[in-house]
Amino acid sequence: MDAIVKNFPQAVESDRPSQKEAEDAVRVLLRWAGDDPQREGLLDTPARVAKAYRELFSGYDLNPEDVLGRTFEEVAGYDDIVLVRDIPFYSHCEHHMVPIIGKAHVAYLPNGRVLGLSKIARVIEIFGRRLQTQEAMTAQIANAIDDTLRPRGVAVMIDAEHMCMAMRGVQKQGSTTLTTTFTGAFKADPAEQVRFMSMVRGR
Structure with a gap:
């Protein structure tokens, strides 16, 4: 199973940017796309995107061995x-x-x-x-x-x-x-x- 862990690295919590850093990055992308992150419709978008990314990329926090261990x-x-x-x-x-x-x-x-x-x-x-x-x-x-x-x-x-x-x-x-x-x-x-x-x- 060591090979699995080596080939499929999981996220290390200490390496993750903060919630604020993630939201700031989304604001930069919104500006780069040509929109205004301060307009009403986009005010909460950075927080929503950061939350969505936690869900969409939750596989980094999981180990397949934990799922497959029970037979x-x-x-x-x-x-x-x-x-x-x-x-x-x-x-x-x-x-x-x-x-x-x-x-x-x-x-x-x-x-x-x-x-x-x-x-x-x-x-x-x-x-x-x-x-x-x-x-x-x-x-x-x-x-x-x-x-x-x-x-x-x-x-x-x-x-x-x-x-x-x-x-x-x-x-x-x-x-x-x-x-x-x-x-x-x-x-x-x-x-x-x-x-x-x-x-x-x-x-």
Whole structure:
């Protein structure tokens, strides 16, 4: 689990700017955008933005190991794919700090232990609520489950729309990006990858 902590650093409270510093930074951005932070409609905006950022980036305060630590061993011999699909998430692009909106599909092959299904959604939430690239987030989810649960394999697929493509630059709305990460038996056996893909698509 040390690798997870090293690769996915959490916020250190002492390194954080104060609430006032955060609000002052928002005022600077408002001025830079061409508006007046002193006008009535924007007076409370810096405080609201700082509060929203605490929520939107709350994943820095959470450790996936704390979520994944509790497992269940009473599985009655079940050892086939466990798949949770169509898990919605919201993240933010680390390059432009605009939203990434998508769905994640996560599967694993148990090795004597299983996770509570809500724990998988919580792990996606933890990594989603950080500045991200989709590629990194896909790998982070897979590695966190693999390192903690030690299953026979993990498969993760993310399908998301990036607002940095839809709202700016090429401005191509509706285009989505698909990424996958496989570990263990999923990585070693293409047939397991095909089975995962088929189950995600509901075939």
